[in-house]
Amino acid sequence: MTQVIRTAAELREKVAAWKRSGMLVGVVPTMGALHDGHLSLARAAREQSDRVIVTVFVNPMQFNNPADLEKYPRDEAHDLALLEAEGVDVLFAPGVDEVYPDGFATTVSITGITEPLEGAFRPGHFDGVATVCSKLFGMTQAGRAFFGEKDWQQLQVVQRLVRDLNIPVRIIGCPTIREADGLAMSSRNVRLSDAHRAIAPRLHEVMQGAAARIREGLPAEAALNDARAALAEAGFGAIDYLELRTVEGLRPAADLSEPVRMLAALWLGDVRLIDNIAV
Amino acid sequence: MTQVIRTAAELREKVAAWKRSGMLVGVVPTMGALHDGHLSLARAAREQSDRVIVTVFVNPMQFNNPADLEKYPRDEAHDLALLEAEGVDVLFAPGVDEVYPDGFATTVSITGITEPLEGAFRPGHFDGVATVCSKLFGMTQAGRAFFGEKDWQQLQVVQRLVRDLNIPVRIIGCPTIREADGLAMSSRNVRLSDAHRAIAPRLHEVMQGAAARIREGLPAEAALNDARAALAEAGFGAIDYLELRTVEGLRPAADLSEPVRMLAALWLGDVRLIDNIAV
Numbered sequence: 052m053t054q055v056i057r058t059a060a061e062l063r064e065k066v067a068a069w070k071r072s073g074m075l076v077g078v079v080p081t082m083g084a085l086h087d088g089h090l091s092l093a094r095a096a097r098e099q100s101d102r103v104i105v106t107v108f109v110n111p112m113q114f115n116n117p118a119d120l121e122k123y124p125r126d127e128a129h130d131l132a133l134l135e136a137e138g139v140d141v142l143f144a145p146g147v148d149e150v151y152p153d154g155f156a157t158t159v160s161i162t163g164i165t166e167p168l169e170g171a172f173r174p175g176h177f178d179g180v181a182t183v184c185s186k187l188f189g190m191t192q193a194g195r196a197f198f199g200e201k202d203w204q205q206l207q208v209v210q211r212l213v214r215d216l217n218i219p220v221r222i223i224g225c226p227t228i229r230e231a232d233g234l235a236m237s238s239r240n241v242r243l244s245d246a247h248r249a250i251a252p253r254l255h256e257v258m259q260g261a262a263a264r265i266r267e268g269l270p271a272e273a274a275l276n277d278a279r280a281a282l283a284e285a286g287f288g289a290i291d292y293l294e295l296r297t298v299e300g301l302r303p304a305a306d307l308s309e310p311v312r313m314l315a316a317l318w319l320g321d322v323r324l325i326d327n328i329a330v
Numbered sequence: 331m332t333q334v335i336r337t338a339a340e341l342r343e344k345v346a347a348w349k350r351s352g353m354l355v356g357v358v359p360t361m362g363a364l365h366d367g368h369l370s371l372a373r374a375a376r377e378q379s380d381r382v383i384v385t386v387f388v389n390p391m392q393f394n395n396p397a398d399l400e401k402y403p404r405d406e407a408h409d410l411a412l413l414e415a416e417g418v419d420v421l422f423a424p425g426v427d428e429v430y431p432d433g434f435a436t437t438v439s440i441t442g443i444t445e446p447l448e449g450a451f452r453p454g455h456f457d458g459v460a461t462v463c464s465k466l467f468g469m470t471q472a473g474r475a476f477f478g479e480k481d482w483q484q485l486q487v488v489q490r491l492v493r494d495l496n497i498p499v500r501i502i503g504c505p506t507i508r509e510a511d512g513l514a515m516s517s518r519n520v521r522l523s524d525a526h527r528a529i530a531p532r533l534h535e536v537m538q539g540a541a542a543r544i545r546e547g548l549p550a551e552a553a554l555n556d557a558r559a560a561l562a563e564a565g566f567g568a569i570d571y572l573e574l575r576t577v578e579g580l581r582p583a584a585d586l587s588e589p590v591r592m593l594a595a596l597w598l599g600d601v602r603l604i605d606n607i608a609v
Contacts, residue, residue: 154490154579156441157438157460160436160438185495189497215434217465219468
């Protein structure tokens with residue numbers, strides 16, 4: 052039986068009782084519209100914690116685009132049913148006024164790794180992520196927090212956050228979950244038209260092809276240029292970025308002399324897709 | 331026996347052991363050069379917690395003035411002896427590299443109450459305070475933290491911080507401790523020349539006089555103007571501010587229609603003094 056909690060005060064009491072019994076709390080922060088990617092995180096939390104909290108909060112502070120915030124899918128009843136099935140203990144679903152009450156005045160900002168990629172295209176996004184994650188870690192007092200590698204840069208930002216502010220939570224990154232055709236699961240996928248949904252898996256396919264060619268020795272920039280052309284050909288819109296970055300520090304990478312990741316963000320109609328893979 | 335700890339990792343182990351026994355940890359964050367004001371905080375922590383950590387860290391991030399940072403008094407051996415006598419369990423005295431290691435990239439900023447008074451005269455000061463306090467709360471995992479009312483605005487900022495980021499610590503403000511002649515205790519007082527030390531108590535005396543006249547019905551601005559003249563007459567240098575502010579939100583106040591505080595910052599030679607009193 053998953054208990055729905057809406058206030059930080061009620062959550063604090065719940066968590067305090069668990070902690071008195073020496074239990075380790077795991078948290079999965081989400082924005083709801085749950086899919087198998089989220090559920091894989093809930094399962095990891097279930098395996099690695101005594102009690103599991105899934106938070107569902109569509110955080111206005113991390114949306115740079117008001118239309119994206121407005122159109123972000125929400126379906127709490129469905130989310131709750133999925134979490135019940137996973138044996139999640141608490142669905143924490145606070146309202147905006149609970150998270151940002153009158154007088155709220157604090158921002159957590161991170162320089163460096165927040166600046167390229169998503170940070171360059173979504174001003175203020177990572178301030179919103181870092182601030183709300185600080186709050187969720189404080190509210191849940193979780194010992195472990197589970198994030199998907201799908202949001203690779205976000206995962207690095209959250210790891211930087213907890214290290215820098217000495218927040219007593221261990222961040223655990225979990226693999227991206229994909230549809231059978233390779234499309235990375237995302238709550239925003241439901242907004243794709245049928246025609247666009249048919250095109251969408253080409254992103255992962257093209258990225259994997261480019262990664263294979265780079266591993267075979269083709270210069271990265273040539274492989275990425277070919278990939279960009281293939282994506283345009285396939286029917287994608289503007290490419291915000293398609294880049295190689297070092298795993299450590301997300302610095303631009305031109306070759307495989309250190310571990311790198313290929314990251315992409317691009318448009319398909321009015322939906323923005325992101326993905327990333329190891330190279 | 332007060333144990334000296336210098337790393338977050340060692341402190342975490344110590345605190346984890348206490349927490350497993352269900353103990354409540356109290357922390358007194360300081361910059362060292364301890365005086366009776368700090369010791370009153372340690373005593374309050376002793377009374378209201380099972381275990382007491384006093385942190386000593388001269389936080390470069392909160393000094394806007396490099397000369398002030400350099401001249402800030404430091405005497406760890408003396409601090410340790412004082413804390414031994416108070417029965418403090420741990421003196422946590424990390425180095426700068428322990429608090430801000432390579433790659434550190436995070437800032438906690440608060441708008442509103444950080445902007446007037448000290449915030450106006452010490453750019454970046456409260457970012458440094460909020461950031462280091464976030465870190466110290468994370469490192470100590472304290473349930474209670476004790477701050478002096480001497481730094482009234484800082485106390486409000488820290489209260490805002492823990493409310494806004496849902497940090498699970500209760501902030502406890504403790505009264506300003508004064509010398510017999512009324513001078514508010516401060517680590518910087520040791521830097522006053524004998525002549526300036528003789529003048530310094532006039533600050534509290536003049537503020538109390540002004541507060542009494544305001545309570546008797548004199549318009550606040552007239553009373554504050556007279557006080558400014560009296561301070562100049564007494565030999566003080568530039569007055570950064572001498573103001574009435576609301577207790578709630580530190581808004582400018584012109585009268586006693588809601589609870590107010592009188593706050594001052596001014597120079598005596600090359601030492602900057604601050605003080606505040608209820609009106």
